[in-house]
Amino acid sequence: MTSTRTKPLPATAPRRALLQWWRAWWRNLTPLRQERLAMLAPLVAVFVFLAAIVAAFAYLQLEESEREQETLQRDMEYAQQRVRLRLLERQEQLMRLARQLALHELAPAEFENRAEEFVNQYPELQALTWIDAQGRIRASFAAPTLPGSQQRLAGERAGLDAAAWAQAQQQQTVFTQPLATAGQPPPLLQLLVPVARGRQFQGAVLGEFSNDSLLRYGMPPRVLARYAITLLDGKRQVLAGSPMTSSVSQVHFLPWKQAKASEYAIQVSPVGYGLVLRAQAYRTSLGVVGSGLFWLVGALSLMTTWLLVASWRHTRRRLRVQEALVAETNFRRAMENSIATGMRALDLEGRITYVNAAFCQMTGWSAEELVGLKAPFPYWPDEERHLLSEKLKEQFSGKNASGGYKMRVKRKNGTLFDARLYVSPLIDAHGQQTGWMTSMTDITEPTRIREQLAAAHERFTIVLEALDAAVSVAPLGSEELLFANKLYRQWFGAQADGHLQLVAQAGKLPVAYSSVGDMDEEDGLMGLPADALTEALPDHAEIFLPELGKWLEVRSRYLSWVDGRLAQMVIATDITQRREAEEQAARQAERAQSVSRLVTMGEMASSLAHELNQPLTAISNYCNGMLTRIDNGQLSEDMLRTALQKTAHQAQRAGQIIHHIRAFVKKSEPQRVLADVSKMVQEAIELAGIELRRHNVRLTHHVAARLPPVLADTILIEQALINLLKNAAEAIQQAQRPPAARTVELRVLPRRNEAGEVIEFTVQDSGKGLPPEMRERLFEAFYSTKQEGMGIGLNLCRSIVEAHQGRLQADNIYNGTEIVGCRFSFWLPVAKPAEIASNTVANGPSTRTVA
Known part of the structure; x- marks a missing residue:
């Protein structure tokens, strides 16, 4: 049985594959990207090197800061022990002194001697005071340097903190710090040691320490020289020492970075009040001089970066110029092909060297057919070739019109169009003229529009002239x-x-x-000054x-x-004719008012004759009676005086009636003055009362007291009131009401409506009211329900009231569904303060109510 082993790949295979991949990726990049990446590598190396230097110096600075903080902590712990032991020594000495006082071994004089020894021996101790159980000072000694406001005198109240005194009464030793007072010397640190014999509280010994002296003599000189030491209370308020004014005292080796000063605080135990020692280091770094190596490395890195960037920018500038040249060429070519203006270039001999697509499109000839031709050109009309040749010679001689010149151009198909040509010289890079550049614009449509505008302007001018x-x-x-x-x-x-x-x-x-401008939704003057x-x-x-x-x-x-x-x-x-017509209408209206008053007087003629007959008859009777008594010899002087007085009274009564009638019917210009409403109403009642008595109608009137004046023509308002009262009497006569129901009521009261403060006049009768068909035409001119009426009474009344900025209206009075009368009412606005002032200045302080 044989075993086979897989032969491991050589280590160079992945490296070779990676290198091949890198080369393929690099070749696929554009030259611009290759240049950017080639420039980026040295820059990254320089910045990495600079970052490493900054990190190293920052680490060293951090280590140095930690060592300084540890040193500060050790020094402050040592200083805290020194201050604490010094305070404990003073506390033990005062406790021994308190025991001697409890055993009555010291008299007040001896206490002051012992206190003087303590104060002179220990500079931080400013004063010693013996206080009895009732809080009164028995003996006290203070240092000569202590201000008089802080010294204590025998027999006075000690003025101690209530909480500290309560602890002392419980036989506890306590430190306390009074609150600072504005404008007073800084408070002293107080040590209160109870004086007790057994459980009996006999008083206390008060030792007062200077915070500045305690800090100066209790702190080691080495610590005071290296740090800014301050003594704080429990609320972190400075009791002694001078804190650093700036929160930034540490100079870093980096110029853009500053750190907070090293600081450490520790409590001074076993002082129960909670005193705190705080220290701030004066300097915690080496500064700029100690960081010279960093600055040298930084400067070299910046110089290297600047050289790399300058080289890269120079290369980039050359590439940009090339790209701009290509872009400008393409842009000009695209612009020439897109605009509708034809461009043609001629050399100094008048030969066409360039035409753009627009020129070819306008003339119908191609660029191949036109380039190289000399005058006469095929797009010249045959009948204008001589004129255009002269124009071309003027161009070559430099006589070019700034606004160009107009010509007719023939297309290849034989049609003509109007064009405007602008010519400018062609200058090469060396400042030499190489030819002429001509731009041609088709102005056929603008010429047509201009002609239409001229025709429209002419029509507009004709309309305005007419x-x-x-x-x-x-x-x-x-x-x-x-x-x-x-x-x-x-x-x-x-x-x-x-x-x-x-x-x-x-x-x-x-x-x-x-009201023309109201039709616009926006202000027509918007944006104008x-x-x-x-x-x-x-x-x-x-x-x-x-x-x-x-x-x-x-x-x-x-x-x-x-x-x-x-x-x-x-x-x-x-508008002369219109104004004359308005003036004539106003005169006719005035005559109509006068006629209305005359008609009213004519209708009241019999009543007036009756009214005048009474005083005249009385005068005749008195005269006949006096003659008879004279004949009989029975007339005494007293009887003669009485008869003459009655005769004169009747004559005055007749004269007043005639005076009122003359004032009422007299034709005069309307005159609006400040009028007393009560007098105006009274005179209207006197004239209308004659007609009311003729119809056996009873008039009741009520006029409110202290009515404000109105700005009105009194004769016209009286005319309106008389017409309304006379119409009311005639309505009652037509309704044939019984004598008990033949009443007319006139009320004049102040009111407030949408127009403001007004005076309302109301005339109420007991007639049959107004039928619906009559109410629609009630105020219509020349409409009347009377057989002999003219139909101008109510129309004039409404005109008079509206001329005084008032309103006249009529309403029926109902009792259930039955009409039991009619009410006519109108109101006049109360005179405003400005109108009263201006009218008073114009007419004097008095108010004239009757003409």
């Missing part, structure tokens, strides 16, 4: 006139004075905004020009002119 309004455009802040139509030139000439005059006069009037616009012109104003004798309606709009400037367009329309 308008019956003056249109002008001028830039803001300038006296230049950009546009003016025919009517503007007829009125103001060809200068901007008329435009500026319209802007100036319209800008002084109150703004009357039109607000200051110039708001001060320029209202949107809509009506002005009168004396030099033209016309009323003009002026409208404006801000627009961006074709050159980008902000301009203002003003449209002035002649």
Whole structure:
């Protein structure tokens, strides 16, 4: 039986396979990638070497920091033992002194002598105090250096911490540290040793230590020289020593890295208060000078890296230039083939050396057919060859128009099109001219559009010239006139004075905004300078020009002119005829009001005659009576005076009636003044009461007290009230109500509605109300249900009320489903403070209510 062994593969086989794979992979890479990888290997080696140096120095620095921390810990433990033993020695000495006091072996004077010995012998001990059981000082001695505010006097209260004093009363030795007070010297460390005999508490011995002296004399000088030592309390507040101001004191050998200073803290036991010693090392590293080797290695590594990078960048720059040249050539070729502008190159002899695809497509001739030809070229029209030859000679002589020139080009199929040619010299790399480059653009479509635009502009100009309004455009802040139509030139000439005059006069009037701009969802002035616009012109104003004798309606709009400037367009329309018609309508309305008042007086004529007949009859009777008594000799002086007084009273009564009637029917211009509502209502009642008594109608009225004034024409408001009261009496007469139900009620009260503070006038009758068909046409002009009515009473009432910014309305009064009367009401707005002030200045402080 034979056994066979597999022969192991030689160790070189995997290595050879790996090498072959590496070579195949390297050959498959592009030259650019091969260059990048070849450059990457030295850079990686340099950075690995630099990283190793940094790691080594960091390790050394870490070892050094750990050794320094261990040294700091050992030194602080030794210092802590020194301070603790020093405090324990002082504690034992004070305990012996307390036992002597408990045995009454020391008097206060002897205690002060012993205290002086202790204070002079131990510099950290600043004061010794003997305190009795009630907390009063029996004897005390302090060092001369102790401030007066911290010294204790015999007979005073000790002022100790309550918790520490309680522990002392329990015969416990305790350390305590008073709280620091702003503006006072630093507090002293206090040691309170109880004085007791048996279980009887007799007081305590208080020893006060200076924290600075304790730190200065208790710490070894070697530790103080190497570290910044501070003494802290239980709350980590500094009691003595000077901590390092900067939290960074360790200078690392790496310039970009700094470490925190080595620090160690340890408690000073067995002090019960919890004093802590903290130390901070002044220096924990060798610094920059001690790390010179690192800086040398780093500088050499950076120099090597810089050389490698500079070489690699130089190679890369050459490759980029080559790639850019190829890309630029391909780009220009693609651009020439894609644009619609034909390109043609001529040499100095006028021979075509190059044409692009667009030029061939435009003319219909191929590049092979055109290259090498000289003038005349086949794409020249036959009838224009002589002109184009002259143009070509001008080009060769250097007389080229900056805007090019226009020519007609013939295609290979014989059709013609318009083109514009631009010519520029061809300059080689040495600055020498080698020929001419011509670009040709087909302008057939732009020429057609330009002609259409010119025709549209002409039509637009004709429309503007035919308008019956003056249109002008001028830039803001300038006296230049950009546009003016025919009517503007007829009125103001060809200068901007008329435009500026319209802007100036319209800008002084109150703004009357039109509703045209409300249709836009966005602000039409968005993005424009607000200051110039708001001060320029209202949107809509009506002005009168004396030099033209016309009323003009002026409208404006801000627009961006074709050159980008902000301009203002003003449209002035002649509205003279409209204003004259409005004025005539106003005069007719005024005459209608006067006629209405005269008609009202005519209807009240019989009642007025009756009213005047009473005082006149009385006057006649008084006169006849006095004559009879004179004839009979029975008239005394007292009787004569009484009769004359009654006669004068009746004459005044008749005169007042005539005065009221004259004021009511007198034709005058409307005059709105501050009116007293109570007086105005009273005068209307006196005039209307005559008509109400004629119809046997009883009038009840209520006027609220202290009503504010209104800005109104008193005659017009009285006319409205009289019409409403007279209509109410006539409605009751037509309804044939019994005498008990023939009442009209007038109420005047203050109200508040959507218009603000108003005065409401209400006239309520007991008639049959308003039928539905009458309510629809109640305020219609010349509509009346009376046989002899003119139909202008209620229409005038509504016009008068609305002219005073008020509202008039009518409602039926119901009792269940039955109509038992009608209520007419209207309100007038209360005069505002500004209106009261302006009216007072204009008309004086008094208020005139009756003309």
